[in-house]
Amino acid sequence: CLTCVDDFTKECLTVTVAFGISGVQVTRILDSIALFRGYPATIRTDQGPEFTCRALDQWAFEHGVELRLIQPGKPTQNGFIESFNGRFRDECLNEHWFSDIVHARKIINDWRQDYNECRPHSTLNYQTPSEFAAGWRKGHSENEDSDVTN
Template sequence: MCDVTGLSQRRACRLTGLSLSTCRYDAQRPSADAHLSGRITELALERRRFGYRRIWQLLRREGLHVNHKRVYRIYHLNGLSVKRRRRGKGLATERFSPLRPDAPNLTWSMDFVMDALATGRRLKCLTCVDDFTKECLTITAAFGISGVQVTRILDSIALFRGYPATIRTDQGPEFTCRALDQWAFEHSVELRLIQPGKPTQNGFIESFNGRFRDECLNEHWFSDIVHARKTINDWRQDYNECRPHSLLDYQTPSEFAADWRNRRYEEKSTWTDPTPVDDPAL
Protein backbone atom coordinates (compact mmCIF):
# COMPACT_ATOMS: atom_id res chain seq x y z
CA MET A 1 0.00 0.00 0.00
CA CYS A 2 2.80 2.40 0.87
CA ASP A 3 4.57 1.66 -2.42
CA VAL A 4 1.41 2.23 -4.49
CA THR A 5 0.04 5.35 -2.75
CA GLY A 6 3.27 6.86 -1.48
CA LEU A 7 1.88 7.12 2.06
CA SER A 8 4.10 6.73 5.10
CA GLN A 9 3.81 3.59 7.22
CA ARG A 10 2.32 5.57 10.10
CA ARG A 11 -0.36 7.19 7.86
CA ALA A 12 -1.20 3.91 6.14
CA CYS A 13 -1.57 2.11 9.48
CA ARG A 14 -3.86 4.86 10.81
CA LEU A 15 -6.11 4.62 7.75
CA THR A 16 -6.31 0.81 7.85
CA GLY A 17 -6.58 0.55 11.65
CA LEU A 18 -3.45 -1.59 11.83
CA SER A 19 -1.06 -1.26 14.75
CA LEU A 20 2.27 0.29 13.76
CA SER A 21 4.18 -2.22 15.89
CA THR A 22 2.41 -5.08 14.10
CA CYS A 23 3.30 -3.61 10.74
CA ARG A 24 6.97 -3.22 11.64
CA TYR A 25 7.27 -6.59 13.39
CA ASP A 26 9.98 -8.72 11.80
CA ALA A 27 9.16 -12.38 12.43
CA GLN A 28 12.11 -14.53 13.41
CA ARG A 29 13.28 -16.85 10.71
CA PRO A 30 13.07 -20.57 11.44
CA SER A 31 16.85 -20.72 11.20
CA ALA A 32 17.08 -18.73 14.45
CA ASP A 33 15.97 -21.87 16.31
CA ALA A 34 18.01 -24.25 14.19
CA HIS A 35 20.97 -24.56 16.57
CA LEU A 36 18.77 -24.80 19.65
CA SER A 37 16.49 -27.33 17.97
CA GLY A 38 19.46 -29.46 17.01
CA ARG A 39 20.85 -29.46 20.54
CA ILE A 40 17.46 -30.27 22.07
CA THR A 41 17.12 -33.20 19.67
CA GLU A 42 20.62 -34.45 20.52
CA LEU A 43 19.90 -34.36 24.27
CA ALA A 44 16.50 -35.99 23.84
CA LEU A 45 17.98 -38.84 21.80
CA GLU A 46 20.83 -39.24 24.26
CA ARG A 47 18.46 -39.26 27.26
CA ARG A 48 15.31 -40.78 25.87
CA ARG A 49 13.38 -40.77 29.15
CA PHE A 50 14.00 -37.10 29.97
CA GLY A 51 11.10 -34.67 29.62
CA TYR A 52 11.42 -31.11 28.36
CA ARG A 53 12.04 -29.62 31.82
CA ARG A 54 15.14 -31.73 32.43
CA ILE A 55 16.30 -31.02 28.87
CA TRP A 56 15.83 -27.31 29.65
CA GLN A 57 17.96 -27.64 32.80
CA LEU A 58 20.72 -29.40 30.86
CA LEU A 59 20.70 -26.55 28.32
CA ARG A 60 21.05 -24.01 31.14
CA ARG A 61 24.03 -25.94 32.48
CA GLU A 62 25.62 -25.61 29.05
CA GLY A 63 25.18 -21.83 29.18
CA LEU A 64 22.12 -21.61 26.92
CA HIS A 65 19.79 -19.34 28.92
CA VAL A 66 16.58 -20.00 27.05
CA ASN A 67 12.99 -19.77 28.26
CA HIS A 68 11.44 -23.12 29.20
CA LYS A 69 8.38 -22.33 27.06
CA ARG A 70 10.58 -22.05 24.00
CA VAL A 71 12.17 -25.40 24.82
CA TYR A 72 8.69 -26.90 25.27
CA ARG A 73 7.56 -25.61 21.87
CA ILE A 74 10.60 -26.96 20.00
CA TYR A 75 10.54 -30.20 21.99
CA HIS A 76 6.97 -30.94 20.93
CA LEU A 77 7.34 -29.67 17.35
CA ASN A 78 10.20 -32.15 16.89
CA GLY A 79 8.05 -35.00 18.22
CA LEU A 80 10.35 -35.72 21.16
CA SER A 81 7.71 -36.24 23.84
CA VAL A 82 8.43 -39.15 26.18
CA LYS A 83 6.25 -42.13 25.35
CA ARG A 84 4.44 -43.32 28.45
CA ARG A 85 4.83 -47.01 29.14
CA ARG A 86 1.63 -48.87 29.84
CA ARG A 87 1.33 -50.21 33.36
CA GLY A 88 -1.02 -52.80 34.70
CA LYS A 89 -3.70 -51.64 37.08
CA GLY A 90 -2.71 -52.32 40.68
CA LEU A 91 -4.76 -52.55 43.81
CA ALA A 92 -5.81 -49.29 45.42
CA THR A 93 -3.61 -48.66 48.46
CA GLU A 94 -3.47 -46.04 51.15
CA ARG A 95 -1.23 -43.17 50.15
CA PHE A 96 1.55 -42.46 52.61
CA SER A 97 4.27 -39.82 52.29
CA PRO A 98 7.25 -40.53 54.56
CA LEU A 99 8.70 -37.47 56.23
CA ARG A 100 11.87 -36.27 54.58
CA PRO A 101 14.77 -35.96 57.08
CA ASP A 102 16.58 -32.64 57.47
CA ALA A 103 20.17 -33.88 57.24
CA PRO A 104 22.21 -36.57 55.45
CA ASN A 105 22.66 -40.01 57.01
CA LEU A 106 19.54 -39.76 59.16
CA THR A 107 17.51 -42.15 57.01
CA TRP A 108 18.49 -44.50 54.22
CA SER A 109 15.96 -46.48 52.20
CA MET A 110 16.67 -49.92 50.71
CA ASP A 111 14.87 -52.28 48.38
CA PHE A 112 15.41 -54.88 45.67
CA VAL A 113 14.72 -54.50 41.95
CA MET A 114 14.47 -57.61 39.78
CA ASP A 115 15.53 -57.90 36.15
CA ALA A 116 16.97 -60.53 33.80
CA LEU A 117 19.88 -61.06 31.43
CA ALA A 118 19.43 -61.77 27.73
CA THR A 119 19.84 -65.46 28.57
CA GLY A 120 16.81 -65.29 30.85
CA ARG A 121 18.75 -65.68 34.09
CA ARG A 122 17.28 -63.58 36.88
CA LEU A 123 19.19 -60.55 38.14
CA LYS A 124 18.76 -59.03 41.59
CA CYS A 125 19.71 -55.40 42.31
CA LEU A 126 20.00 -53.98 45.82
CA THR A 127 19.27 -50.23 45.75
CA CYS A 128 19.94 -47.81 48.59
CA VAL A 129 19.41 -44.02 48.70
CA ASP A 130 19.85 -41.26 51.26
CA ASP A 131 16.37 -39.83 51.82
CA PHE A 132 17.68 -36.27 52.34
CA THR A 133 20.29 -35.77 49.61
CA LYS A 134 18.69 -38.29 47.20
CA GLU A 135 22.16 -39.71 46.54
CA CYS A 136 22.16 -43.28 45.30
CA LEU A 137 24.56 -44.98 47.71
CA THR A 138 24.70 -48.29 45.88
CA ILE A 139 23.12 -50.42 43.20
CA THR A 140 24.57 -53.88 43.69
CA ALA A 141 23.68 -56.34 40.93
CA ALA A 142 24.06 -60.08 41.50
CA PHE A 143 22.28 -63.35 40.89
CA GLY A 144 21.52 -63.63 44.59
CA ILE A 145 22.03 -61.38 47.64
CA SER A 146 21.65 -62.76 51.17
CA GLY A 147 21.20 -60.88 54.42
CA VAL A 148 24.90 -61.36 55.24
CA GLN A 149 25.86 -59.84 51.89
CA VAL A 150 23.54 -56.90 52.59
CA THR A 151 25.48 -56.15 55.81
CA ARG A 152 28.78 -56.25 53.92
CA ILE A 153 27.45 -53.84 51.31
CA LEU A 154 26.26 -51.46 54.04
CA ASP A 155 29.68 -51.64 55.74
CA SER A 156 31.37 -50.68 52.46
CA ILE A 157 29.07 -47.65 52.14
CA ALA A 158 29.74 -46.63 55.76
CA LEU A 159 33.50 -46.53 55.12
CA PHE A 160 32.99 -43.30 53.15
CA ARG A 161 30.04 -41.63 54.93
CA GLY A 162 29.45 -43.34 58.28
CA TYR A 163 26.44 -45.31 59.48
CA PRO A 164 22.89 -43.97 59.25
CA ALA A 165 20.54 -43.47 62.17
CA THR A 166 17.70 -45.35 60.44
CA ILE A 167 17.25 -47.68 57.48
CA ARG A 168 13.76 -48.11 56.03
CA THR A 169 12.97 -51.38 54.22
CA ASP A 170 10.13 -53.73 53.45
CA GLN A 171 9.74 -57.05 55.26
CA GLY A 172 11.62 -59.19 52.75
CA PRO A 173 13.63 -62.12 54.15
CA GLU A 174 16.96 -60.39 53.47
CA PHE A 175 15.89 -57.45 55.66
CA THR A 176 14.32 -59.42 58.52
CA CYS A 177 17.08 -62.00 58.95
CA ARG A 178 19.20 -62.37 62.08
CA ALA A 179 22.38 -61.21 60.32
CA LEU A 180 20.98 -57.75 59.50
CA ASP A 181 19.34 -57.45 62.91
CA GLN A 182 22.64 -58.21 64.66
CA TRP A 183 24.48 -55.78 62.38
CA ALA A 184 21.99 -53.01 63.19
CA PHE A 185 22.39 -53.63 66.94
CA GLU A 186 26.19 -53.48 66.75
CA HIS A 187 26.17 -50.18 64.84
CA SER A 188 23.21 -48.53 66.65
CA VAL A 189 21.11 -48.41 63.49
CA GLU A 190 17.31 -48.54 63.73
CA LEU A 191 15.66 -50.85 61.21
CA ARG A 192 12.27 -49.43 60.29
CA LEU A 193 10.10 -51.99 58.48
CA ILE A 194 7.07 -50.87 56.50
CA GLN A 195 3.77 -52.71 56.66
CA PRO A 196 3.35 -55.70 54.33
CA GLY A 197 1.69 -54.84 51.02
CA LYS A 198 2.17 -51.07 51.44
CA PRO A 199 5.20 -50.07 49.32
CA THR A 200 4.05 -46.44 49.37
CA GLN A 201 5.28 -46.27 52.98
CA ASN A 202 8.77 -46.50 51.48
CA GLY A 203 8.00 -43.89 48.85
CA PHE A 204 11.50 -42.47 48.37
CA ILE A 205 13.06 -45.76 47.29
CA GLU A 206 9.99 -46.72 45.27
CA SER A 207 10.28 -43.47 43.32
CA PHE A 208 13.99 -44.06 42.76
CA ASN A 209 13.39 -47.63 41.64
CA GLY A 210 10.87 -46.36 39.10
CA ARG A 211 13.46 -43.99 37.61
CA PHE A 212 16.10 -46.74 37.68
CA ARG A 213 13.88 -49.16 35.81
CA ASP A 214 12.58 -46.58 33.34
CA GLU A 215 15.90 -44.94 32.47
CA CYS A 216 18.31 -47.86 32.84
CA LEU A 217 16.88 -51.38 33.03
CA ASN A 218 14.22 -50.89 30.36
CA GLU A 219 16.67 -49.12 28.04
CA HIS A 220 19.34 -51.86 27.96
CA TRP A 221 19.61 -55.53 27.09
CA PHE A 222 22.29 -57.11 29.29
CA SER A 223 24.37 -59.85 27.68
CA ASP A 224 26.02 -60.95 30.94
CA ILE A 225 26.52 -59.92 34.57
CA VAL A 226 29.67 -57.90 33.76
CA HIS A 227 27.80 -55.86 31.16
CA ALA A 228 24.92 -55.33 33.57
CA ARG A 229 27.15 -54.14 36.42
CA LYS A 230 29.06 -51.69 34.23
CA THR A 231 25.90 -50.24 32.68
CA ILE A 232 24.18 -49.92 36.06
CA ASN A 233 27.23 -48.35 37.69
CA ASP A 234 27.53 -45.81 34.83
CA TRP A 235 23.85 -44.91 35.23
CA ARG A 236 24.25 -44.54 39.01
CA GLN A 237 27.18 -42.15 38.54
CA ASP A 238 25.21 -40.14 36.00
CA TYR A 239 22.20 -40.06 38.35
CA ASN A 240 24.29 -38.67 41.21
CA GLU A 241 26.46 -36.23 39.27
CA CYS A 242 24.63 -35.18 36.08
CA ARG A 243 20.88 -35.81 36.31
CA PRO A 244 18.87 -32.78 37.58
CA HIS A 245 16.51 -33.78 40.41
CA SER A 246 13.17 -31.96 40.53
CA LEU A 247 12.85 -32.29 44.33
CA LEU A 248 16.27 -30.61 44.76
CA ASP A 249 15.34 -27.56 42.65
CA TYR A 250 16.97 -29.30 39.68
CA GLN A 251 20.34 -29.68 41.35
CA THR A 252 22.05 -33.04 41.09
CA PRO A 253 22.19 -35.07 44.34
CA SER A 254 25.97 -34.56 44.53
CA GLU A 255 25.62 -30.79 44.10
CA PHE A 256 22.89 -30.62 46.73
CA ALA A 257 24.96 -32.64 49.22
CA ALA A 258 28.04 -30.48 48.62
CA ASP A 259 26.05 -27.24 49.05
CA TRP A 260 24.57 -28.54 52.30
CA ARG A 261 28.02 -29.43 53.67
CA ASN A 262 29.38 -26.01 52.71
CA ARG A 263 26.49 -24.23 54.44
CA ARG A 264 26.97 -26.31 57.58
CA TYR A 265 30.69 -25.55 57.57
CA GLU A 266 30.05 -21.81 57.25
CA GLU A 267 27.48 -21.92 60.06
CA LYS A 268 29.84 -23.87 62.31
CA SER A 269 32.65 -21.40 61.59
CA THR A 270 30.35 -18.55 62.62
CA TRP A 271 29.44 -20.30 65.89
CA THR A 272 33.01 -21.24 66.88
CA ASP A 273 34.74 -18.01 65.81
CA PRO A 274 32.82 -15.07 67.30
CA THR A 275 34.09 -11.57 66.56
CA PRO A 276 36.16 -10.17 69.46
CA VAL A 277 34.61 -7.40 71.54
CA ASP A 278 36.78 -4.59 72.92
CA ASP A 279 36.77 -4.37 76.72
CA PRO A 280 36.02 -0.74 77.67
CA ALA A 281 37.85 -1.22 80.98
CA LEU A 282 41.22 -1.73 79.24
Protein backbone atom coordinates (compact mmCIF):
# COMPACT_ATOMS: atom_id res chain seq x y z
CA CYS A 1 0.00 0.00 0.00
CA LEU A 2 1.06 3.56 -0.69
CA THR A 3 -0.39 6.08 1.75
CA CYS A 4 -0.43 9.82 1.06
CA VAL A 5 -1.47 12.12 3.89
CA ASP A 6 -1.60 15.93 3.92
CA ASP A 7 0.42 17.11 6.94
CA PHE A 8 -1.65 20.30 7.27
CA THR A 9 -5.23 19.01 6.96
CA LYS A 10 -4.45 15.44 8.09
CA GLU A 11 -6.51 14.17 5.16
CA CYS A 12 -5.61 10.77 3.81
CA LEU A 13 -5.49 11.62 0.12
CA THR A 14 -5.06 8.04 -1.03
CA VAL A 15 -4.25 4.56 0.08
CA THR A 16 -3.24 2.85 -3.13
CA VAL A 17 -3.44 -0.93 -2.97
CA ALA A 18 -1.18 -2.86 -5.32
CA PHE A 19 1.17 -5.83 -5.26
CA GLY A 20 4.14 -3.55 -5.95
CA ILE A 21 4.37 0.18 -6.59
CA SER A 22 7.11 1.60 -8.79
CA GLY A 23 8.35 5.15 -8.98
CA VAL A 24 6.46 5.64 -12.24
CA GLN A 25 3.26 4.49 -10.52
CA VAL A 26 3.95 6.91 -7.65
CA THR A 27 4.16 9.78 -10.15
CA ARG A 28 0.83 8.76 -11.70
CA ILE A 29 -0.78 8.62 -8.26
CA LEU A 30 0.61 12.06 -7.38
CA ASP A 31 -0.62 13.47 -10.70
CA SER A 32 -4.12 12.14 -9.99
CA ILE A 33 -4.07 13.79 -6.55
CA ALA A 34 -2.83 17.04 -8.12
CA LEU A 35 -5.92 17.15 -10.36
CA PHE A 36 -8.04 18.04 -7.33
CA ARG A 37 -5.41 19.40 -4.90
CA GLY A 38 -2.74 21.00 -7.02
CA TYR A 39 0.93 20.12 -6.67
CA PRO A 40 2.38 20.34 -3.17
CA ALA A 41 5.41 22.46 -2.34
CA THR A 42 7.06 19.55 -0.54
CA ILE A 43 6.73 15.79 -0.25
CA ARG A 44 8.42 14.00 2.64
CA THR A 45 9.11 10.28 2.25
CA ASP A 46 11.28 7.48 3.51
CA GLN A 47 14.05 6.19 1.27
CA GLY A 48 12.13 3.35 -0.33
CA PRO A 49 13.14 2.56 -3.92
CA GLU A 50 9.86 3.96 -5.26
CA PHE A 51 10.83 7.36 -3.77
CA THR A 52 14.54 7.46 -4.64
CA CYS A 53 14.17 6.64 -8.32
CA ARG A 54 14.82 8.83 -11.33
CA ALA A 55 11.12 8.91 -12.30
CA LEU A 56 10.04 10.61 -9.06
CA ASP A 57 13.03 12.94 -9.07
CA GLN A 58 12.22 14.05 -12.62
CA TRP A 59 8.52 14.43 -11.78
CA ALA A 60 9.36 16.61 -8.76
CA PHE A 61 11.67 18.81 -10.84
CA GLU A 62 9.05 19.23 -13.58
CA HIS A 63 6.36 20.26 -11.08
CA GLY A 64 8.49 22.36 -8.74
CA VAL A 65 8.03 19.97 -5.83
CA GLU A 66 10.77 19.62 -3.22
CA LEU A 67 11.43 16.01 -2.22
CA ARG A 68 12.55 15.60 1.37
CA LEU A 69 13.85 12.14 2.16
CA ILE A 70 14.13 11.25 5.82
CA GLN A 71 17.38 9.72 7.00
CA PRO A 72 17.55 5.92 6.97
CA GLY A 73 16.48 4.47 10.31
CA LYS A 74 14.94 7.78 11.48
CA PRO A 75 11.15 7.30 11.24
CA THR A 76 10.65 10.07 13.80
CA GLN A 77 11.59 12.53 11.05
CA ASN A 78 8.27 11.62 9.44
CA GLY A 79 6.34 11.03 12.65
CA PHE A 80 2.83 11.85 11.51
CA ILE A 81 2.82 9.41 8.58
CA GLU A 82 4.51 6.74 10.69
CA SER A 83 1.77 7.16 13.29
CA PHE A 84 -0.88 7.16 10.57
CA ASN A 85 0.54 3.98 9.01
CA GLY A 86 0.59 2.29 12.42
CA ARG A 87 -3.04 3.21 13.02
CA PHE A 88 -3.95 2.04 9.51
CA ARG A 89 -2.18 -1.28 10.07
CA ASP A 90 -3.76 -1.83 13.52
CA GLU A 91 -7.30 -0.74 12.66
CA CYS A 92 -7.62 -1.96 9.10
CA LEU A 93 -4.98 -4.33 7.79
CA ASN A 94 -4.67 -6.43 10.95
CA GLU A 95 -8.45 -6.57 11.44
CA HIS A 96 -9.40 -8.02 8.06
CA TRP A 97 -8.66 -11.08 6.02
CA PHE A 98 -8.77 -9.98 2.39
CA SER A 99 -10.00 -12.51 -0.16
CA ASP A 100 -8.50 -10.66 -3.13
CA ILE A 101 -7.19 -7.24 -4.14
CA VAL A 102 -10.66 -5.93 -5.04
CA HIS A 103 -11.92 -6.83 -1.56
CA ALA A 104 -8.83 -5.21 -0.01
CA ARG A 105 -9.40 -2.00 -1.97
CA LYS A 106 -13.02 -1.79 -0.83
CA ILE A 107 -12.26 -2.34 2.86
CA ILE A 108 -9.29 0.03 2.77
CA ASN A 109 -11.24 2.75 0.97
CA ASP A 110 -14.05 2.44 3.53
CA TRP A 111 -11.49 2.83 6.33
CA ARG A 112 -9.96 5.88 4.59
CA GLN A 113 -13.39 7.49 4.21
CA ASP A 114 -14.14 6.89 7.90
CA TYR A 115 -10.75 8.33 8.86
CA ASN A 116 -11.32 11.49 6.79
CA GLU A 117 -15.01 12.08 7.49
CA CYS A 118 -15.86 10.64 10.90
CA ARG A 119 -12.84 11.10 13.17
CA PRO A 120 -12.22 14.46 14.79
CA HIS A 121 -8.59 15.36 15.52
CA SER A 122 -7.56 17.43 18.52
CA THR A 123 -4.91 19.14 16.38
CA LEU A 124 -7.68 20.27 14.02
CA ASN A 125 -9.76 21.81 16.83
CA TYR A 126 -11.80 18.58 17.01
CA GLN A 127 -12.85 18.69 13.38
CA THR A 128 -12.51 15.80 10.99
CA PRO A 129 -9.81 16.17 8.33
CA SER A 130 -12.51 16.69 5.68
CA GLU A 131 -14.26 19.39 7.73
CA PHE A 132 -11.00 21.18 8.46
CA ALA A 133 -9.89 21.07 4.82
CA ALA A 134 -13.26 22.32 3.54
CA GLY A 135 -13.26 25.19 6.05
CA TRP A 136 -9.70 26.14 5.20
CA ARG A 137 -10.37 26.07 1.45
CA LYS A 138 -13.50 28.19 1.90
CA GLY A 139 -11.67 30.77 4.00
CA HIS A 140 -8.66 30.68 1.72
CA SER A 141 -10.69 31.23 -1.46
CA GLU A 142 -12.67 34.07 0.18
CA ASN A 143 -9.41 35.76 1.17
CA GLU A 144 -8.02 35.31 -2.33
CA ASP A 145 -11.16 36.81 -3.86
CA SER A 146 -11.06 39.86 -1.59
CA ASP A 147 -7.29 40.43 -1.77
CA VAL A 148 -6.70 40.14 -5.49
CA THR A 149 -4.66 43.01 -6.91
CA ASN A 150 -3.40 43.55 -10.45
